[in-house]
Amino acid sequence: MKKKLLMLFVLLFAAFLVVGCSGDDTTSSSGEDTNTENNDTSSDEGADEEEQELTEVKVGYMPNFASVNTVVAGMRTGAFEEEGIEVELVEFADGPTIIAALESGSIDIGYIGPGAHVLPIQGKSVIFAWSQLGNADEVIGSKEKGVNEIEDLEGKTIGVATGTSSEAILDLTLQEAGLTKDDVTLMDMDASAIVTAMISGSVDAVATWSPNTNTIKQELGDDAIMLANNERFKDEFPSIASWIVDASFAEEKSDLLERYTSGLYKASDYRVDNLDQVAEWVAEEIAVSADSVLAQTSDGIWLTEDELIEMVESGEMKALYEKQAENFVEAGRLTEDQVLPVEDYVLFDNMLNAATE
């Protein structure tokens, strides 16, 4: 009897698995179908049809104002809906993970900070829109541990999230102090652990971004000293944040990408005029206090659609991306051979096509 019961359990179990897996398949395949249908509709008759089905787009973001403000503004103001897009937000800790998620297909679109740009520069994903020039990254030292200026970092233990903006700003700071990574002890950890490590005194300094920088400074009070930020290197190292997709997505769904970019533009304009409102929305969306988000509104230079288009057309944007790639080579993060021409990984055409006529 027991044996039969167990067999029944096993069978049920197997059935559940099959149902579970196939359930997953159905969702994803129907999602793709919707996309195709939508693409067809828009190419044949335009997107003005009534009762048009929204295309679901999964967007990878990081829980900070700079990363998510335009998307949230677009979602709340209906800018994406106007473009026939429904945004589903998926939270990530850092840019390289977002790129990996794009490659594996678990998200469609992602946001990356300056440090993760080493990957698109090598051809891992393409940039389809500009996000902002940021001022969110900082290197913070602990006075108690004897770190008062950048030169004091020598021989110290520093918490860093390799591959991200955290590493990028640290590289610049060490260079400025005439040090290399061999002169310090690096502790590779994720963005959140960096905060705990610094507060608990497990490291002497950290390189990270907002809002982690704010949390650390708040917790450590006078003990924390900001050693360097993006502002300090703004001339030689533009800290660009961008919107990216997998190259195949850009090729196959160029129309969808254009519509998403248009949504972003509309949201950008709204954001510039209503910064505090957007900050509140962001706080709700990422479930943190409004105050902490409001403190981040100066983390970047927020541009309007017109300003962005102007940047593209004047070639200023291209120059900034070129400079960024050069910086990575100088910092030893990339070799000359690994760097692709900017046009290969930045879709300027998309940026222009998406502009409101």
Next chain:
Amino acid sequence: MLIILMIFLIFSSITLLIMKRNKETFYLFGLCVSLATMLTGILIYIAKKGGISRDLQNFFFFTHEIKTNIQFFFITLDNLGMIVAIGRYLFPLFLLLLAIHYSRIKYIRKSRFIKKLLFIMPIISLILYYPAVFRFITSESLIMQQILVTSMMVWIVIYIIISFILLAIEFKATKIKFLQKRFISVIAFVCSLSLLYLLYFGQDPAQVYQFYYAERTWGNGIYYMNAVLSIPAYITIVLFNIVFAIIGFTSLGRYTFEILESNREEITIQRKFEAISSGASMFVHGIKNQLLANKVILNRINRIYDSESVNMQQIKEYHDTLSKQNENILKRMDTLYNSIKTNVVRLSPVKIKDVINMSLDAFHHKFPDKTIELAIKKDITVFADKTHLSEAIYNLLINAQEAINENTLDENKQGELKVSCYEVSSYSIVEVKDNGVGISKSEIKKIAEPFYSNKNSNYNWGMGLQYVRMVAKKHFGSLRYESEKGKGSTFYILLPK
């Protein structure tokens, strides 16, 4: 939910390990802990890296607060990757060790060499996956990295396949119902654990600490964070794990409890007293019945003397029967007295064939015209008290024959009585099988109770099975039985190897 499952697994396996310190529970403990280690590492990683839907997040961590606490837990990526690697490389090892432990293939089970060999791959893997070593080996060569990643995968898959083949062979070969039941519950539990392992074993743990290096194999992307299954499927897996874990642990626990009980009894005076008294009572009952039979014969002799003509030939016959009975009683009295007098069973290596032959001699004395089918494949040696054990087997044989007699009284049914002896996992088993009347479900629980009997004959002692059970326990083994009314019964004496 995953967190609860892991805590439950670790807690239960530790409890079981404390209750029963043997290889089987140690391997199960290893299996649970290595799986929990791997999943803990992955959960921390997921909490830190994000990339999962809110629903999945709630499934993994219950609340946003728990997730945030884990997310801010201070650990370097090197250590986190190592935690996942430890779980990933120890699980297959424990799985295979457990499968080998259950295996009846003697060469594999007994070979220390094979067991030592099994440790090589996990140890090598753990050394290679120590972050500094891994980076040293793979920093210059992408091919080296590929080779490493693939070869890890290969040995893990081989270990798992072999484990399941061994478990399947063992399951198929286990014919005894009660062993089968126990094995099913354990195997179901192991399978559900393995399923959980298989969900995540595909990703290389070096990803955790090598993630940001552009040269890293990006094949599996954010594998750990990908929802491999839908949430209902995840919940189902976890629920099944909990159900099977409860069944598995209870089964092992109950079994352990029995052993504990009997071990404890072994050392108490009370227990010894019970053993003697039950043996003595059984003996007294047996003798009394035989004396009653003698009394009947004596009555008949008296009747002959009372009759007019004395039939000398008849008297001679009765006389012969009486003296034969007398001899029999004396003989059995001697053997039993000797063993009871010693107060304890004396265990020494004996060939089970000799023990069974002694029982058969006694049986044929009682039922000279009945045959017993023998199936003793090889000469198994056990630690046993020859006298007590043969007496116990003799008891089972007599019971079986009487059950057959009862069943074949009316019809022309052929009685079948078979004695087999074989080895199964850690036991040597003596099996006595008959096609007699069988025992109904209501009776089966009572039959080993002292003085319980469903028979109504001169040979009804009511102490037989109680005695057999006692003997089996004294041998650190047990008595088991299966029966179906009208079809027959099978009794097993399990003796540890």
